[in-house]
Amino acid sequence: MLIVIALTALLAACGGSDPGRIEIKGEVFNLTISADDATRARGLGGVAEIPEHGGMIFAFRSPQPQGFWMRDCITDMDILYVDPQGFVVSAYTMVAETPRAEGESEQAYFNRLRRYPSGKPAQFVIELKARTIDRLGITTGTKVTLDAKALKELAK
Numbered sequence: 001m002l003i004v005i006a007l008t009a010l011l012a013a014c015g016g017s018d019p020g021r022i023e024i025k026g027e028v029f030n031l032t033i034s035a036d037d038a039t040r041a042r043g044l045g046g047v048a049e050i051p052e053h054g055g056m057i058f059a060f061r062s063p064q065p066q067g068f069w070m071r072d073c074i075t076d077m078d079i080l081y082v083d084p085q086g087f088v089v090s091a092y093t094m095v096a097e098t099p100r101a102e103g104e105s106e107q108a109y110f111n112r113l114r115r116y117p118s119g120k121p122a123q124f125v126i127e128l129k130a131r132t133i134d135r136l137g138i139t140t141g142t143k144v145t146l147d148a149k150a151l152k153e154l155a156k
Helices: 002-013 037-042 106-112 132-136 148-154
Strands: 021-024 027-030 032-034 055-068 077-082 088-094 116-129
Touching: 032 037, 055 077, 055 148, 077 132, 088 116, 088 132, 116 132, 116 148
Parallel strands: 032 055
Antiparallel strands: 021 027, 055 116, 077 088, 077 116
């Protein structure tokens, strides 16, 4: 146990923190980082199950109104829009959409997807296993502990 504590302290001292590691209401989540257009477009599309303390964090260079949808997503998930200081500005449970139908154009498919807007500027967007919002009692104003500086540096 002492070795683990020493290694954790050493990593922190050397700047070895993991920007994908966040904390919400006392629970730690290890999230995949999405910080460029290609990974943002893919998101969690095609993922059949999100682990209890897993998911994805999307990092943007600056705060702005955001809007996400469930393109090619096959499982429900929770989404948190987070401001630069780490406070939740809005949160939703997003419901998996009916897949693109045979003969349905890409534009028609895209147009029918429900949008989930941030409502206010957000710099980070977090996708978690569905029902995490309810389980933890996450509301507007909930503090998310994250390494905002490291995430902003990764954003492209």
